[in-house]
Amino acid sequence: MKRTLCTLAILTFALPAPAATPSLPKIETLTLSNGLPVMLIERHELPIISARLSLKAGQVFEPSDKAGLAVLTASLLEKGTQKYSAEAIAEQSEFLGGSIGASASRDSASIGFDFLKKDYGTALSLFGEMLKAPTFPDSELEKAKSQTLAGLKSSLDEPKGLLELASARAFYGNHPYGRPIGGTLTSVPSLTRSDVVSFYTKHYRPQNAFMAVVGDITPSELKSSLEQTLAGWNPTADKPVEPVSPASPLGQKVVLIDSEINQAYISLVHQGIKRNDPAYQKTAFSSYILGGGSVARLYREIRSRQGLAYSVYSGVRAATYGGTTRISIQTKTSSATQALKGILEQVRLLRTQPVSPFELDASKQALVGDYSRSLETNGTLLDYLTLIGQYQLGTDYLARYTGKINSFKAADVKAGMHYFDPDHYVLTVVGKAAELKEPLAAFGAVEVVAKEDLIK
């Protein structure tokens, strides 16, 4: 106690005036003739251009019996187009020292590239072909399917991957968010080329998409080059079906995956919120104080004081249609319950006791500082533009961020802990079931799940 007081006194003395608000990048917006919204941040210091087209074509839009279709479709965009073979796409971009690729996540699919400005023409040519003229060759489809199936089985080899699969399934159940992103051993073999073509035809349309660009290019150069590249890519009358939000489990659920490892990999998941919920920033702020970094409460108590873990963190995962708050830790098998009790105690403390003015101010400074430094690279700016576009956060998001963080009071931190609810959670643990099953019963009825069942 004495040390804490002494520390605070010195710290208060050393606190500087709040750092100046960083100079904000200007976001230009434009709309192409096919209706595609485009956001641009011009940066001319280095001769590089980074871009990303995001589409409402993620896992959440898959038909329920077609798990894996979103990832399969996206991955095949780089596996052959009318003009380029799969090998040519990889070779041409790597020959220039650039990169281009397509991928899909829970809510969206994207095609992105990073190239030197001098190679922007080639980048656009590859990009346009991947978006507008993929051929989905049968041989590549079969190969992608067998690689996905092999990868699914191998994902059970690492406890980290196992925990991710098990925790998503335990929390989201049958909702698409609960399935392995690449599909299951049952669904993947049944996916056909016509499934891919119809998913592509329906979802890869301008009315489902937006584009973000950062780098050495002016708005007029960008507009004319994109108009040319995307000519012929037109909207349809289809509106995407809005997926349902997942139900939130109530009470306490404990899922245990048996694995012969020397630690318990633990994930404590609570209901969360959608990314565009007005309470998002507040929840993320509370999560930062709880378990966001090396001065966070979980780090200080569970790691530094009790020495129970190398890694203990909390986080907020907010997607378009639902979300979670979560705490994760890995600790030796015999410490699992001690660590969990300590974590829940810290959660309760932060929900009931106000944070000190110092902790509040230091956390604001930290987040504003992180934010200010994150504006340095094109990659993070591209991420911000994608965030703004995907969740409709408004192009003033960057300008509002610092003010929003600085507005938080101690009461906001308590309110932001709303979703970290110590009485309602899904606790998933990967580890030695024989040693963990009994002690874990203190946290709820334990269901032991075979790891093979996670990918069926």
Added chain:
Amino acid sequence: MLRSALAALLALSVSAPALAAPLPIKVHRLDNGLKVLLLERHQAPVVTFQVWYRVGSRNENIGQTGISHFLEHLMFQGSKNYPGNMYDRLVEANGGSNNAFTSNDLTCYYVDFPSNLLDLAAKLEADRMHNLSIPPQTFQSELSVVKEERRLRENSPFGQMYEELCALAFKNHPYRWPVVGWMDDLNHMTRDKVQKYYKTYYAPNNATVVVVGDFKAPEAMSIIKRHFAKIPRTPEIPKVAIKEEPQTTERRAYLHRDLASPYLLMGYHVPAALTKDSYAMSILNLILGEGASSRLNQDLVEKRQIVQDISSGLQSRLDSGFYTLAAVAMPGHSISEVEGAIDAHIERLKTEPVTDRELQKAINSAEAGYIFGQESCHGLAQSIGQMDVQGDYRAIDTYVQKFREVTKEDIMRVAKQYLNPTNRTVVTMTGEKQ
């Protein structure tokens, strides 16, 4: 990853090439031996302040493996004027972000912050260079943290395989043990050992300060002098004189674990960082194993479909380099089939020149990588610091040129010289007991 040995492993396998015009890096040497490298860049209001110590697991002895990395953890647990976790708290309260990593060759501490905090960063780093305090209770709890970090590695197939690989490939050089250390040595760690180690290696004459970002060099220099000049130099830093004998026969280990598909990891001894042949090896690696268009990926993953994934890594190190190839087989395909396919590609490199286009691709990739590498002050300072510890920070200015000078004959020559079965170690991990 925070304060982690693994992060270092990844960071140091990234190469940093260079443009024609030299970077205007200013070099100073304080009377106590501290080297200071300053590079002004005013694009963004950001500064990175990094302290690079020339100490890593290569400086350790059997019986105290992991001590460099453990000491790195303790450096965040308080010094005379900043007790407890004040270092972290002050950095946070001032909008900065800090971390550290330890590798085989070095230990690096960094803090990234808004431009106005240079004085604070220098003050904190100077205090813990000279005044570290290690309370007994902190020592014990942080040791438990490091043991948990060790356990994490044991739970990953490639983590376990990599430890076996190094332990087998190196007989007497300290590169044979993991940076995190052996569990038994961690169990026998004492405060005395750590204090002695700290006093031996944490000294201005064993460190380089690298500052990159939005500051004025003369002002920065006077701040650094104010805080660091009073720290006395130590008499002599022990040299690492151990030389690994050349490997003359292939070495193998067979591991088993509950796995869906077999895993393969092999490593070849190759030349040390910044030597002429290390550049040829970099080009060879770009052609053979880097990226989707590399020979191994195109043939083994795309055409023959015998592996799920294959990757390569060129560990550039002070005493000798290490070139690794890692693969996970497709179900139904054996390790020997995968090994045979990799061997055929290596043999081809020895007998047939690479194409003009492949060579050009590797050079272009280095040139573009240099430009992309300038995006962040932090990344640039990492490259400068790493090269300085490995011999010469000016290598950042000649890197791309060295790439351009590599010929097809050089690539054939290094393939013949280093990529031989007698110079390699192979570790496999399979599900069934053989």
